[in-house]
Amino acid sequence: MxxxxxxxxxxxxxxxxxxxxxxxxxxxxxxxxxxxxxxxxxxxxxxxxxxxxxxxxxxxxxxxxxEKPKYQCLNRTKRVLTEEIEERIHYFLRENELKRQRGLHKQTKKIIDIHEALDQEGHNVSYTTVRNKVNEIARKAKEAYIKGSYNPGGVCEFDWGEVKVVINGKRRTLQLAVFTSAFGNYRMAYLFTKQKTECFQEAHALFFDHVGGVFQSMVYDNMKVAVKKFVGTEKEPTEALLKLSIYYMFQFRFCNVQSGNEKGHVERSVEVIRRKAFAFRDTFETLEEANQYLLEVCHKLNRKQVKQKENKTAEELLNIEKKSLLPIRPTFDAARINHLRVDKYSTVMIDQSRYSVPDHLVGEMVKVKVYSTKIQCFYQEENVAEHHRLTGCHEWSLQLEHYVRTLKKKPGALADSAALQQATKKIKNIYDNYYTNNPRDFVDLIQFIKDGTNLDQIEQSINELRKINTLHVTTDKIKVLCEKKQELLHHLPLLSKESLDIQHYAEENLRKYDELFQTQRIGNKEAIA
Structure with missing residues (x-):
């Protein structure tokens, strides 16, 4: 050519x-x-x-x-676009639309696939002819947008976005939950580790608490945490969304498939907040620090004047909206509840990670409340375990005190146990310094802690015993000393009322302690001081 x-x-x-x-x-x-x-x-x-x-x-x-050369095409042989072929093209396009409504937009036919399907059916038509016809149909289907007018407190839009940041030295992809009021363009956002039900609910609870009220209507796209399934062209809400709506009494509606313009405020807000916040800083020590930084950025954005709103700020417009908001309620308990059986490792599995419970519950069913940052386990309505929620996959959160019953029978398993490796630094130091050759005694100490003794009291007792000799650091002696300290604290108010000399009482108790351990240092004034 x-x-x-x-x-x-x-x-x-x-x-x-x-x-x-x-x-x-x-x-x-x-x-x-x-x-x-x-x-x-x-x-x-x-x-x-x-x-x-x-x-x-x-x-x-x-x-x-x-001008450019022109070509006379009148004498060329045309491949006829028959009515039958046109009908098949319309059929494939309708099929694509139904797939989009069912969330299968990645499995729709492109123009080249439609042409291939027609060729397989025996239709003699060129790719260019098919492409032109599909484009012609698309042009006819284009719609006009209608500018919305919103009342104060009437509509708030919600959406998710992704943010890549560094948390404690590790590159992480976090989920950005964004709220935007349609009337005043007030923006607020929160970071979560996942787009899970509990995160979705907690975000709403945090936002409603923050603004001091509830918007009358919430708008969502076709996110999985909000839409359970498609029934024809209708969308069935998830149980999580229904619970929020029932509790806070707001109405909700969904956008049409691939119609982000129907919630244009929040679509824009995700991009703005992500850029204004994390284009300037993307490294934090903790998720809490990142959320605090994000809150400050949102406050800064909401204090800018809006020309279209008579130079009022989004904060000022929110104050106007508050008069029309639904009344706030106590913070929603944003937890996903599972009923799980405890496995042979005395753990329950949540999102491919395991969390320990007391070992006497192996084989039993427990109720697990999954929050965005913590896990709570209940057996017969008693809270038997609580963990910080893990963010990865195939991770284990084990608490040493959950395995006391088993370790009493198998104390030799303690040294190489994952539960000991995950124990606090203080517990591991006590084991390494005083109990490596006496694991059974250490298990008794963990039982003593489990029964309610404060770890600080145990450390104080260990320090006093160590001043005598490290060989004196045994669980039995730690128990005696801790119990004596508790007894002293218990009697102090009574002694005060009876006008007894507190110092004299303390010296007497320490003298008895000397007699018990055949020592000479504890009872002197230097030790008391």
């Missing part, structure tokens, strides 16, 4: 360089008849231009001389 630059070369070679049409055709790489056609067309139009005396618009003639 000849383009404008080829036309220019042909004409210059012939009229300026005097080359023959045959040699021009050979050099340019086109048919000699084509070269002859362009030369004759140019000569004819130029002759008409010279002969014109104003009766014909010269501009149009000049343009026809210098």
């Amino acid at each position: 000849i383009d404008l630059i080829n036309k220019q070369e042909i004409l210059l070679m012939y009229f300026r360089e005097g080359k023959s049409q045959r040699s021009i055709a050979r050099e340019v790489g086109v048919d000699r008849k084509t070269v002859s056609s362009y030369i004759k067309d140019y000569e004819s139009k130029l002759e008409k231009l010279i002969e014109q005396h104003g009766s014909v618009e010269k501009g149009e003639l000049i343009q026809s001389i210098v």
Whole structure:
């Protein structure tokens, strides 16, 4: 196909360089008849231009001389677009729309797939013809957007976005929950580790608490935490959304499939908040620190004046909206509840990670409340375990005190246990310094802690025993000393009422302690001080 630059070369070679049409055709790489056609067309139009005396618009003639080559397609054989083929094209497009409504937009047919399907059905039609027809149908289907008008407190939009940040030295992808009021464009956002039910509910609870009320209507797209399934063109809400709606009494509606313009405020807000916050800083020590930083950015955005709203800020407009908000209620208990059986490792599995419970519950069913940042386990309505929620997959959260019953039977398993490795630094130091050769005694100490003894009291007792000799650091002696301290604290209020000398009472107790352990240092004034 000849383009404008080829036309220019042909004409210059012939009229300026005097080359023959045959040699021009050979050099340019086109048919000699084509070269002859362009030369004759140019000569004819130029002759008409010279002969014109104003009766014909010269501009149009000049343009026809210098325009790109045109091709006469009237004599070409066409592949007919029959009514049957058109109907099949419409069928495939309707099929695509139904798939989008069911959330299968990645499994729709592209134009090349429609052409392939038609070819397999035996229809003789070109890809270009199919493409032109599909584009024609698409142009007819384009819709006009209607600008919305919103009342104060009437509508709030919600959406998720992704943010890539560094938390405690590790690159993480976090979920950004964004709320935007339609009337005043007030924006607020929260970071979560996942787009789970409990995170979805907690975000709403945090937002409603923050603004001090509830918007009358919430708008969502077709996110999984809000839409359970499609029933034809209708969308069935999830239980999580229904619970929020029932508790806070707000109405809700969903956007049409692939119609982000129907909640344009929040679509824009996700991009704005993500850029204004994390384009400037993306490294934090903890998730809590990242959320605090995000809160400060949102406050800054909400204090900017809005020209379209008479230079009022989003905060000022929110104050206007508060008069029309539904009344706030106590913070919603945003927890996903599971009933799970305790496995042989005395753990329950949540989102592919395991959390320990007391080992006497192996084989029993427990109720687990899954929050965005913590896990609570209940057996017969008693809270038997609580963990910080893990954010990865195939991770274990084990608490040493949950395995006391088993370790009493198998104390040799303590040293290499994952539960000991996950224990606090203080517990591991006590084991490494005093109990490596006496694991059974250490298990008794963990039982003592489990029964309610404060770890700080145990450390104080260990320090006092260590001053005598490290060999004195045993669980039995720690228990005696802790119990004596508790007894002293228990009697102090009574002794005060009886006007007894507290210092004398303390010395007497410490003297008895000396007699018990056959020591000489504890009872002196230096030890008391």
